[in-house]
Amino acid sequence: MTETVPSPYGPTWYAATMVAAPERPPLRHNLDVDACVIGAGLAGLTVAREVARRGWSVAVLEAQQVAAGASGRNAGFVSPGFSERIDAIVDRVGLPRAKELWALSESGAEYVRRTITDAALPDVQLRDGRLAVRRIDDEAALIEHAAMLRVDFGADVEAWPADQVREVLRKTETELKGETMTGAVAVVSPEFFDKLIGHAKVEDAYKFYASTSEPLRNDVRRRFPFAGLVFEEYNATVTLSTGNTETLVPAGEGIAFPLGTLDTFVTYGAPANLIETVNTVGLPIYARQLARQDGSAIEVKTEASILPINKRPRLAVRIFSSN
Numbered sequence: 001m002t003e004t005v006p007s008p009y010g011p012t013w014y015a016a017t018m019v020a021a022p023e024r025p026p027l028r029h030n031l032d033v034d035a036c037v038i039g040a041g042l043a044g045l046t047v048a049r050e051v052a053r054r055g056w057s058v059a060v061l062e063a064q065q066v067a068a069g070a071s072g073r074n075a076g077f078v079s080p081g082f083s084e085r086i087d088a089i090v091d092r093v094g095l096p097r098a099k100e101l102w103a104l105s106e107s108g109a110e111y112v113r114r115t116i117t118d119a120a121l122p123d124v125q126l127r128d129g130r131l132a133v134r135r136i137d138d139e140a141a142l143i144e145h146a147a148m149l150r151v152d153f154g155a156d157v158e159a160w161p162a163d164q165v166r167e168v169l170r171k172t173e174t175e176l177k178g179e180t181m182t183g184a185v186a187v188v189s190p191e192f193f194d195k196l197i198g199h200a201k202v203e204d205a206y207k208f209y210a211s212t213s214e215p216l217r218n219d220v221r222r223r224f225p226f227a228g229l230v231f232e233e234y235n236a237t238v239t240l241s242t243g244n245t246e247t248l249v250p251a252g253e254g255i256a257f258p259l260g261t262l263d264t265f266v267t268y269g270a271p272a273n274l275i276e277t278v279n280t281v282g283l284p285i286y287a288r289q290l291a292r293q294d295g296s297a298i299e300v301k302t303e304a305s306i307l308p309i310n311k312r313p314r315l316a317v318r319i320f321s322s323n
């Protein structure tokens with residue numbers, strides 16, 4: 001992990017992945033505005049945005065930088081609810097009032113969703129759903145909690161006991177549909193890899209692996225087997241026909257797929273851009289020699305248009321980190 005700029009976040013993942021912010025110098029002159037908001041976190045910026053949308057002038061004063069506080073160092077999930085558990089809120093204020101508070105938090109989440117869509121910010125992608133893995137093995141309490149969220153608060157939430165998770169994994173194996181596999185690999189972005197090896201449940205396993213698997217012979221930094229999957233950092237980019245560069249595995253994500261299959265991943269060659277190859281079966285590579293008319297040289301022209309195909313797309317699973 002490399003820290004590029006000094007930041008209030010210290011040497012953390014937040015600092016390593018932050019984008020450059022425009023310079024906002026201190027306010028050194030008098031300003032006559034309708035409203036002044038102190039603090040450029042989610043709360044202050046939302047207030048300022050709403051004031052401005054109503055046609056009033058507004059200034060936001062921030063002691064450090066935008067999102068220097070909790071807004072710039074959270075888990076990035078926006079879901080209804082509060083940091084206090086909802087059953088504790090029910091105990092304290094009663095169910096009818098707790099329902100009102102829940103509805104309020106739902107409208108907050110909806111506000112963020114609408115804002116993301118309206119603002120159409122580059123690099124901000126809206127994704128539905130959230131997976132939370134419980135650290136405590138108490139199935140009964142989990143199911144009861146999810147039932148309460150569904151029945152009392154109308155939340156779209158499901159509790160999956162360990163058996164159900166196992167069943168999903170087995171189903172994935174049946175997606176092989178008669179294919180074979182010898183293992184599975186997950187190519188992941190550098191951000192995903194750093195989060196993986198920094199995760200509390202993985203950290204010790206990684207330290208042990210990195211110190212025992214012949215560190216002088218192998219590069220163990222970026223390839224790490226864990227829980228049946230080999231995680232491999234993959235940072236390749238391609239240049240598109242538009243001239244833009246695209247990262248194959250988006251930041252913070254990965255893609256897992258089986259190894260050793262016989263007929264799932266195939267590569268076809270498309271016909272060359274020649275009149276004689278129209279309506280022919282494509283070959284991996286075309287090469288032809290063209291003699292110059294003046295006899296001075298022979299030009300060699302080659303062409304390859306490779307089309308890699310996954311015939312069982314469900315076997316390739318997009319993965320996201322939860323930390």
Ligand SMILES: Cc1cc2nc3c(=O)[nH]c(=O)nc-3n(C[C@H](O)[C@H](O)[C@H](O)COP(=O)(O)OP(=O)(O)OC[C@H]3O[C@@H](n4cnc5c(N)ncnc54)[C@H](O)[C@@H]3O)c2cc1C
Binds near residue numbers: 066072073077
């Ligand atoms: C680790 C963590 C994970 C979280 N995960 C989630 C999550 O997944 N989902 C979720 O919905 N919420 C999450 N939260 C909560 C969420 O981030 C906060 O509720 C929210 O960001 C609070 O926003 P805020 O604007 O009230 O505060 P802040 O973002 O803290 O903003 C306050 C701002 O005021 C500035 N300030 C303070 N005093 C002054 C002053 N005197 N003059 C000028 N400026 C000042 C600070 O520098 C700061 O920028 C998480 C929080 C943390 C810490």
